[in-house]
Amino acid sequence: MNLERAHGRLADILPEQALSTFAGAGLPEVPCAAPGSAEEAAEVLRLAAAERWKVLPLGSGTKLGWARLPPRVDLVLSSTRLTGIVAYEPADGTLTARAGTPWSELRAAVEGTHQLSPELPTEGAGTFGGVLSAGASGLDRLRHGPLRHQVLGLTALQPDASLAHSGGRVVKNVTGYDLHRLWCGSHGTLGFLLEGTLRLYPAATHEAVFVRDCATRAEGLALGEALARAQLLPLAALLMERPDGGQRLELVLAGRRELVEDELARVRRTLGDGPTLTGPEARARRSALAALEGAQDTGLTLDTRPSRLAALCARIEAALQTHAPEARLTLEPLLGRARVGFAAPPARETRLALARQLEGESLAWRTHPPDFRPPLCAPPAALELMRRIKRSVDPAALFAAGRFHDDF
Amino acid sequence: MQALADELLEVLGPAGVIREPTRLLPYESDALAMVAVRPELVLLPRDTRQTAAAMRILHRRKVPVVARGAGTGLAGGATPVVGGVVLSTARMRDVLELDPLDRLARVQAGVVNVDLTGACQHARLLYAPDPSSQMACTIGGNVANNSGGPHCFKYGATTRHVLGLVIVQHDGEILDLSEPVLDPAGYDLAGLFVGSEGTFGIATEIVVKLSPAPEVIEVQLGLFRSLDAACDAVSDMIAARLEPAALEILDQLTIDAVERSVFAAGYPREAEAVLLVELEGCAADVAAQAADVAAILARHAPLEVRSARDAAARKKLWAGRKGAFGAMGRIAPDLYVADAVVPRTKLRALVARTVEICRERRLRLATVFHAGDGNLHPNICYDRRDADEVRRVVEAGHLILKECIAAGGALTGEHGVGLEKLPEMELYFTREDLQAACRVRDAWDPERRMNPGKLVPTHACLEVRTAALPAGGAP
Numbered sequence: 001m002n003l004e005r006a007h008g009r010l011a012d013i014l015p016e017q018a019l020s021t022f023a024g025a026g027l028p029e030v031p032c033a034a035p036g037s038a039e040e041a042a043e044v045l046r047l048a049a050a051e052r053w054k055v056l057p058l059g060s061g062t063k064l065g066w067a068r069l070p071p072r073v074d075l076v077l078s079s080t081r082l083t084g085i086v087a088y089e090p091a092d093g094t095l096t097a098r099a100g101t102p103w104s105e106l107r108a109a110v111e112g113t114h115q116l117s118p119e120l121p122t123e124g125a126g127t128f129g130g131v132l133s134a135g136a137s138g139l140d141r142l143r144h145g146p147l148r149h150q151v152l153g154l155t156a157l158q159p160d161a162s163l164a165h166s167g168g169r170v171v172k173n174v175t176g177y178d179l180h181r182l183w184c185g186s187h188g189t190l191g192f193l194l195e196g197t198l199r200l201y202p203a204a205t206h207e208a209v210f211v212r213d214c215a216t217r218a219e220g221l222a223l224g225e226a227l228a229r230a231q232l233l234p235l236a237a238l239l240m241e242r243p244d245g246g247q248r249l250e251l252v253l254a255g256r257r258e259l260v261e262d263e264l265a266r267v268r269r270t271l272g273d274g275p276t277l278t279g280p281e282a283r284a285r286r287s288a289l290a291a292l293e294g295a296q297d298t299g300l301t302l303d304t305r306p307s308r309l310a311a312l313c314a315r316i317e318a319a320l321q322t323h324a325p326e327a328r329l330t331l332e333p334l335l336g337r338a339r340v341g342f343a344a345p346p347a348r349e350t351r352l353a354l355a356r357q358l359e360g361e362s363l364a365w366r367t368h369p370p371d372f373r374p375p376l377c378a379p380p381a382a383l384e385l386m387r388r389i390k391r392s393v394d395p396a397a398l399f400a401a402g403r404f405h406d407d408f
Numbered sequence: 409m410q411a412l413a414d415e416l417l418e419v420l421g422p423a424g425v426i427r428e429p430t431r432l433l434p435y436e437s438d439a440l441a442m443v444a445v446r447p448e449l450v451l452l453p454r455d456t457r458q459t460a461a462a463m464r465i466l467h468r469r470k471v472p473v474v475a476r477g478a479g480t481g482l483a484g485g486a487t488p489v490v491g492g493v494v495l496s497t498a499r500m501r502d503v504l505e506l507d508p509l510d511r512l513a514r515v516q517a518g519v520v521n522v523d524l525t526g527a528c529q530h531a532r533l534l535y536a537p538d539p540s541s542q543m544a545c546t547i548g549g550n551v552a553n554n555s556g557g558p559h560c561f562k563y564g565a566t567t568r569h570v571l572g573l574v575i576v577q578h579d580g581e582i583l584d585l586s587e588p589v590l591d592p593a594g595y596d597l598a599g600l601f602v603g604s605e606g607t608f609g610i611a612t613e614i615v616v617k618l619s620p621a622p623e624v625i626e627v628q629l630g631l632f633r634s635l636d637a638a639c640d641a642v643s644d645m646i647a648a649r650l651e652p653a654a655l656e657i658l659d660q661l662t663i664d665a666v667e668r669s670v671f672a673a674g675y676p677r678e679a680e681a682v683l684l685v686e687l688e689g690c691a692a693d694v695a696a697q698a699a700d701v702a703a704i705l706a707r708h709a710p711l712e713v714r715s716a717r718d719a720a721a722r723k724k725l726w727a728g729r730k731g732a733f734g735a736m737g738r739i740a741p742d743l744y745v746a747d748a749v750v751p752r753t754k755l756r757a758l759v760a761r762t763v764e765i766c767r768e769r770r771l772r773l774a775t776v777f778h779a780g781d782g783n784l785h786p787n788i789c790y791d792r793r794d795a796d797e798v799r800r801v802v803e804a805g806h807l808i809l810k811e812c813i814a815a816g817g818a819l820t821g822e823h824g825v826g827l828e829k830l831p832e833m834e835l836y837f838t839r840e841d842l843q844a845a846c847r848v849r850d851a852w853d854p855e856r857r858m859n860p861g862k863l864v865p866t867h868a869c870l871e872v873r874t875a876a877l878p879a880g881g882a883p
Contacts, residue, residue, distance in 0.1 A: 091647040091753045113649070136591050146590055148599055149568050164844035165837065170749045172565065172781040173818040174554045174603050175825065175836055176863070177845050181567075181599035185592065202649035228509050231532065231620035256697075262690035303589045305510045336510070337590060362589050378593045381583045386595045388851040393844075404594045 006031040009051065013043045022076040025064050026370030034078040038194055041077065042161040048075055049398055056400045057188035059100060059130030065367040066134050067187040070400035077192055079129040085109055086195065094152060094169055096197040099129025114200035117144040121294025129193045135185020139290040142334055143235045147184060150198050154180040156191035159394040169197045187403040190393050204254035207282040210267050212249045212274040213242070220247040221310050223271055224333025228306060230270045234263060238289060239331040252286050299341040303362045306336040312361065313338060319357040323350050348372050376404045412469055413449060419461040426450040435476065435494045440484035440828055442792065447488035452499045456574055456582060456612040464580030466493065472857045475606040477518065477549025480541040482745050483826030485553065485605045489860055495610060497548045503527050504613065511618045512571055512588065517548025517611050533618040536563035539822065540733065551611050554603030556822035558654040561780035563619060565822065567602040572615035575601060578853040586615050605824050606859035608852040622688035626698055627725045629714045630705040631679040635659055637708040638681035639756035642779040644704045646752045650697060654686040655780030656729050662774040665738050671731025673724065679711055684729055732776045739772055740789035744801050748809050750817035752782040758815055762786045765807050769800040783821035784812070810835060825863045833865050
């Protein structure tokens with residue numbers, strides 16, 4: 001890649017301020033183009049196709065490492081100049097924005113009226129498009145589900161530079177395929193996201209965080225099971241390690257006053273009494289818990305059924321004991337999720353050893369150094385279908401392959 | 409044909425293959441009865457293994473396949489294709505697993521919607537999507553259409569309740585995506601499959617999320633002198649960020665039909681609109697929401713407000729809504745059930761416009777709709793023997809959809825595209841949008857044998873990969 005030549009070609013399409021050089025995340029220096037419109041972006045894609053460049057779509061790059069880094073990137077296509085809220089309809093409960101809009105700006109726009117889902121750890125820096133592209137759920141996943149359930153519609157540039165829409169701006173819609181479900185979480189392998197619409201939830205008027213300490217993880221998991229039997233569904237339920245070796249269960253409750261008070265009473269009936277944060281203290285703790293996942297960005301995530309979580313924990317603990325004794329485990333007992341946080345990014349060999357020992361589990365890493373390309377945990381028939389989708393949508397593999405698997 | 413039937417008989421047994429013309433009759437159409445095509449064969453596999461075996465044979469012989477649940481679809485999604493077979497899930501009716509602690513169920517595709525909720529009632533759980541046809545429609549059909557229902561206002565449509573799927577692909581390959589994960593590894597194949605109307609493959613097993621049954625349910629029913637007032641009350645509730653479980657409206661002609669039928673709910677004849685609001689949750693929260701709802705209803709000068717908490721009284725308030733479609737048989741022999749979505753801020757204007765469109769064409773319009781979602785169901789009563797009236801019905805249906813799309817709405821909220829809405833797909837989507845859809849379809853079914861001619865206009869896909877079999881038989 002001749003940087004100077006590439007910049008020269010791109011300068012025929014884009015203004016000077018839209019061009020830069022991207023370096024970082026272990027990738028070699030490549031030109032970075034930040035189109036300001038769909039038309040400009042399409043022109044850049046046509047140029048990239050003619051030059052046979054491999055294109056990596058990017059927002060602010062905070063989630064670049066959430067999937068494998070592609071082995072070859074010739075051009076970073078940035079959404080950072082495609083910004084702005086297109087429509088916020090409080091009476092419709094929907095929000096439409098351009099992909100490069102900071103996620104924090106979206107949250108600020110609806111503050112006090114609506115709740116934006118997911119509640120993410122990297123809110124300060126991430127873009128809307130980056131959040132959609134990574135497709136990850138947030139702190140509120142227990143109540144609101146994953147991000148892909150909140151997306152009502154998306155617009156994306158296809159590899160042939162055509163503009164494609166899926167879904168729409170209304171809360172109920174079954175017109176055509178849900179391509180937005182495919183694009184959401186595709187890490188830029190299928191197109192360049194330009195705009196999206198999200199459903200919103202009513203803002204909580206009351207919040208509380210219930211805290212219950214317990215001696216062991218087994219005790220904490222038993223409390224989680226008691227919550228499941230009582231059919232309690234708080235906004236979030238986390239079981240974390242305390243510095244003194246004990247465990248702490250924290251439940252985030254949010255909603256109308258009557259709902260929060262009722263849930264709190266049921267939690268106390270089920271688990272016994274415990275300290276409870278309310279008001280601004282609860283709000284601050286809720287934010288801290290969302291950010292905690294960010295602090296564990298060096299880690300990995302494993303999913304199973306809630307009833308199998310104890311067995312999964314035993315496997316994880318055995319693996320950690322051998323390969324990474326400093327790691328900490330955070331559980332979401334009502335969802336069956338285990339998150340492993342490492343004190344420092346583990347070496348490639350450690351990752352491989354852990355993956356080997358945890359073979360057969362649904363496992364996803366939150367960071368991917370350039371030399372670490374683990375296989376995707378999916379059945380062979382699913383891998384083959386994903387490969388066919390990539391080939392059909394992007395036959396020339398214009399959008400950098402290798403984010404999930406060797407060829408997609 | 410004989411050779412194909414014999415081969416399928418070997419894997420499905422005599423109970424799994426229908427070929428007698430009289431027994432093929434019920435499969436000629438789904439609830440879009442105006443289009444009927446006789447299938448060559450109907451297959452009734454018992455499970456995933458049998459489905460895969462049958463699909464391998466059909467793949468080898470290049471036979472088009474139309475999947476069918478209970479045939480309650482209103483858009484012609486299960487209408488057979490010439491020279492093709494219908495693969496019915498009617499014998500796949502087992503609840504394979506019910507796990508109250510993990511709040512999930514694994515069911516075969518042919519399990520009837522209401523039976524699933526019945527099966528988990530003992531654990532105080534429910535399956536939330538509740539299409540109006542829930543007494544007959546199947547979970548597999550719900551997955552194919554991403555079905556909704558009155559309670560989807562609060563809970564969301566089927567796609568939000570599907571945790572996993574087992575899919576038999578076009579060539580008989582089994583795609584097992586049934587182990588639930590929060591954030592799928594790689595592309596969200598299960599999410600993409602839901603709502604694909606049988607064009608990607610056949611879901612044989614479905615893992616669904618179950619929701620806790622609410623502690624308290626209260627229904628408030630507002631009777632209004634005008635449809636506008638009912639629509640405005642709904643818009644006010646959405647704007648106030650209230651979250652009822654359901655928000656449903658019936659118009660005057662529907663009220664009249666209901667009151668003259670066995671579903672009579674005691675609605676006063678001077679009422680021009682009924683608004684049903686169902687609230688659920690804990691007792692204190694329901695009481696607080698009920699007070700907010702009552703205040704909003706009062707602002708719009710209702711003729712009367714009724715409320716009920718116990719099951720029998722609630723059932724009575726719902727009787728008119730649940731019986732509305734049946735009651736419309738009293739107005740005319742045929743009913744065209746339209747389905748469109750509008751932004752909730754434009755509810756009143758678009759409802760008024762549908763009334764106007766039908767009035768201009770001398771058509772009788774009975775509207776029942778999921779107001780909370782902005783999901784309109786303008787039901788046009790007609791007589792199919794009157795060719796001119798049929799023409800006016802089709803014209804009105806097309807115009808209503810056009811208006812909804814122009815207002816920022818959508819072509820279908822829960823019925824799907826099927827055959828019925830193919831012409832309007834090009835109003836809603838651009839050619840590029842449809843080509844993007846075709847590329848994804850090609851990845852699932854490169855020969856386009858799965859429910860061919862449905863959902864995506866064929867000519868939008870530049871080329872047709874598989875010609876339908878010549879009339880008269882499969883090779």
